[in-house]
Amino acid sequence: MPEIRRVAILDDYQRTAHRYAAWESLPDGTQLTFFPFHLGGTEEVVAALLPYDVVVAMRERTPFPAEVLDRLPNLRLLVTTGPANAAVDMAAAARRGIVVSGTRAAGLTSTAELTWGLLHALTRSLPAEERTLREGGWQQTVGRDLHGARLGVVGLGGVGSRVARVGVAFGMEVVAWSAHLDPGHAKALGVTPVGKRELLSTSDVVTLHVRLSPRTRGLIGRDELALMRPDALLVNTSRAPVVDEAALLAALHAGTLGGAALDVHSTEPLPAGSPWRDAPRTVLSPHLGYVTAGTYELFYGDALGDILAYAAGEPIRVLTR
Incomplete structure (x- = not known):
């Protein structure tokens, strides 16, 4: 079964993502990092995420085109909140063997x-x-x-x-x-x-x-x-x-x-x-449409479920397009 070592939670602007899922249920020894700021452009994204094998992206905030995915050799699971993400190059992810999972729709x-x-x-x-x-x-x-x-x-x-x-x-x-x-x-x-x-x-x-x-x-x-x-x-x-x-x-x-x-x-x-x-x-307003406690509970709860399912060798909510 895949080993989960390092998990990155992106764009946690309000520093609240830790409240909305039972992150302690991740496998023992998992390093969990919450990024409370936007990472920026390609070079900043690659530099920050290079060590991580799992990344949880907040919708389309951070693009993951081929030029980014190809420079993240450790990345094995990319979770996006929501059931689709136009900012992820699905073909490049498939070529690299990166599993892309989503969450249920909310907001x-x-x-x-x-x-x-x-x-x-x-x-x-x-x-x-x-x-x-x-x-x-x-x-x-x-x-x-x-x-x-x-x-x-x-x-x-x-x-x-x-x-x-x-x-x-x-x-x-x-x-x-x-x-x-x-x-x-x-x-x-x-x-x-x-x-x-x-x-x-x-x-x-x-x-x-x-x-x-x-x-x-x-x-x-x-x-x-x-x-x-x-x-x-x-x-x-x-x-x-x-x-x-x-x-x-x-x-x-x-x-x-x-x-x-x-x-x-x-x-x-x-x-x-x-x-x-x-x-x-x-x-x-600063893109507040989806930013409510109910949405975050669903997004982060499902994201955690995606990670645990992947770690068990049975990925769920896998996206292909």
Whole structure:
């Protein structure tokens, strides 16, 4: 049976991963290291992970292309939280004999909940008003009503459906579009299926809930942003590359878009000099959609189970693509 010697837990930003699984059940003598910071680029990743035979990656935070996998000769098991990871070169892993295991999916409800938190923060200027209040001031802005407004949901899957239900409960007119939208499912939710152009050009709020794939990369670009009303709001809790960030930033500075709330960013953690840090009419969060105790319990519990199963010679939840 494979021997487990060194295990690395990546991107433990909150220094809490040790709480969410019974890591003491790892084989005696296992060296367990929690990395509370992002490792960085290829050279930093290779240097840090060279001694480890097991790595637990937090979703797509740390890419594992062939050039990284080929330089980690000790790596035998790569665990990713979630049931898929587009940042892992599966062909290179298979060539190297590295087993890639995943965990069950989590974060559907938590991401939907955060979507509404971001939207409320944007429509009621909560970050700015909170700062003003703490500095001794009082009301500075006039908020926007959601009741009666049109909510455009792009992607009506697990997260999008939950977001749509809340929109209906708030008395919003909810419309939806995706490349493979099921009209019957939409109507059962009280949602009107529409074309992409109509959704973008008529919605007060557009919220994105699609998987990142070659088809959805750049789904919202300069032309799509130009279709949106100048007072419209964009919310992205999906993946950053779904939106052309340069085009979005330009629209915000030009005043041709009402505002944006973003939980996802092309480079994470967000660099100190990022132009998003002072972008106008924005609410930003550090990819918190999945960051809840319930999600972490499932992710880390399953990750531990993957490691123990591998050590017993019977890998589970093995990913091939």
